[in-house]
Amino acid sequence: MRTLKEQTILEAQAIDAKKAAKKLNLIKAEEKKQALHTIAETLEREYKTILKENEKDLKKAREKGFDAAYLDRLALSKERIFEFANGLREVAGLEDPTGKTLSDWTLENGLKVTKVTVPLGVIGMIYEARPNVTVDATGLALKSGNAIILKGGSSAIHSNKAIVSIIHTALSQTKIPKEAVQFIDRTDRETTRQLFTMKEHIDVLIPRGGASLIQSVINNATVPVLETGVGNCHLYIDASADVDKTLSILVNAKTDRPAVCNAAETVIIHKDWLEKHKEELVRTLQEHHITVYGDEEALAVIPDAFPAGESDWSNEYLSLKIAMKVVHHVDEAIAHIDKYGTKHSEAIITENSQTALHFMQAVDASAIYHNASTRFTDGGALGFGAEIGISTQKLHARGPMGLPALTTIKFLMTGNGHVR
């Protein structure tokens, strides 16, 4: 319920977003599609404006001494902006996720029931210094008929403001009201607290970023949250694992893109396999510059390995480090994953299909792999089209979230004076 205190800027934005969402809900699929193309073209046309503003953010970030990886995520270029635009065109081409009849039936009394998909309404997106999220999230939200309130990291504020301003310019030429995209440029605590608790106007919060950002949203939000991202992923090498498959999966899961959430952080190895294949394993780890943090049995086998502490089992390295645990039974591996996993992606490598089945049934995670790399947990790789994030929670959406995750359902009942 609204209190009588003065309306804040954020509240006014949220009310505008909700009104825009109501209009957006009645807009035709073709018009939403066209709007995304218009945004894409406008971004390409105005890319220099974005680059100019991005330079301001980069300058500040360099002054603050942020590391290369951080600057890399923040930095834009003509090529990257054109990629964003093409991303929007791809989303535009996807099937509209709203207005789909999921099922319909007629009760014995003749009452007709139809279950249809509808937009969620207003999405609150909270993210760090990645300007690409501003474009991606807007595209996915609008395509699925939702308004979006964007709260990006303060280090990308100039880039984000420029992008949103261009999106607004583009939307003014379309059927989508520009109020459907709101950008919060304040970072004070009270604004954040309000954003987290504005249940009346916001239907879902989606945090995208590191563990602390996500935790802060979960702990403080009364608006429902779609939890994304933290992946402490495990690779379990069973006694009967094929050595070639194992080594190529290990290298891929650890080194292909170490900083992403579906990279492997711990390898759990059956002692029989380790005994048989230690030379190849050590050679592969060395070739790929992977540093091992191991338990006692691992330390006995891997030269130059460091002893693993509690934090090695529980944290994401997001680098070329890997924790290593040796087990004597698959159930020990399952118990370890149960204790330390983040329910993101887990893999077993084995030629024993019974063991694989048991692992896949017993492990609690959004994505479980048999003889494949955890790197496939990704909307694009699994064929969902663009994704808004990877859900590590169990309600609503689990695993890579494409457009359907941004919809809910309505039951529509048609009668002829039906009473109960």
Add this chain to the structure above:
Amino acid sequence: MRTLKEQTILEAQAIDAKKAAKKLNLIKAEEKKQALHTIAETLEREYKTILKENEKDLKKAREKGFDAAYLDRLALSKERIFEFANGLREVAGLEDPTGKTLSDWTLENGLKVTKVTVPLGVIGMIYEARPNVTVDATGLALKSGNAIILKGGSSAIHSNKAIVSIIHTALSQTKIPKEAVQFIDRTDRETTRQLFTMKEHIDVLIPRGGASLIQSVINNATVPVLETGVGNCHLYIDASADVDKTLSILVNAKTDRPAVCNAAETVIIHKDWLEKHKEELVRTLQEHHITVYGDEEALAVIPDAFPAGESDWSNEYLSLKIAMKVVHHVDEAIAHIDKYGTKHSEAIITENSQTALHFMQAVDASAIYHNASTRFTDGGALGFGAEIGISTQKLHARGPMGLPALTTIKFLMTGNGHVR
């Protein structure tokens, strides 16, 4: 993360529940089904024990001066207990919601993807003095492979303890570990706070009860919540509404069971209809002892009506009172529902199919009716079998929640050394 402070009783219960959930996840559908039959038989056999304990609760409730409706919800009888048992048998007979392949496909690279349903894990059920929820929720949780932690209202504590004790006796003869059903008999604040924030052990909280109970869970929980129940439902009578359908739907939606969440609380009437049919309307309201709280235009027409204040538009009466608003256009009705509705069930009565379509598209609610009573928003009535509650939120499940709402999904990927 666990802190190092002493483990509380509740934490021990939650850990036991989680362990039991892991076992339950591997139990066959037939065994879960059989277990529910065993609980049903044991409840029937031991009904006298329950009645004796229920008498203690009733005595205390009478001493405290609770009203008849409250006592009625609390009071058990042989017949009611046998009804609970039959409810369990019905749930036992429903299709198992877990282990279902929702979709499967093979990527171009040959990686096989299967999306299967699995139990949520551990459900925390928070409810008021209705011992029937103890049985119903346990049945639905176990059938869907979940462990359950029950926190019922303190006025039903003796009844609930007796029921859970009998459930435990029954489970000890089945494949389901009795730790899968946990009962919290403490009502102190610290226990409640812990229950709301035990994200590590509990997968979802489901509050069932009045608005203040639900609000308290939403405001204080970090565990994801499935919000249920508050229904401030509207009936909109359009200019072209058929008078016979209108009056029978109005009477049914208001008087059939005024205390339930799908009863109508406000009737919005188009002025043209009201002018034409005021006599029949007044006669019907009087015949059914319905008291009207109206806006000015309603007061001018309905004798003995009281003026409506802000709370009449926003609160559930759960009695034979109804708020009445007169509008000049369907969009006024939609705006009113938008402002005061709880997204539960909303109805339009009209012979104009264009207006009906517009109303059904524009109104944001879980269930929207055309020429039918809001009373159909119910798992049983819509053919879902038993329900765990009616979701008024948009994530995960919306509207009546049957067994599928108690499941989540896993993506299972099978490869042959696949890397990205």
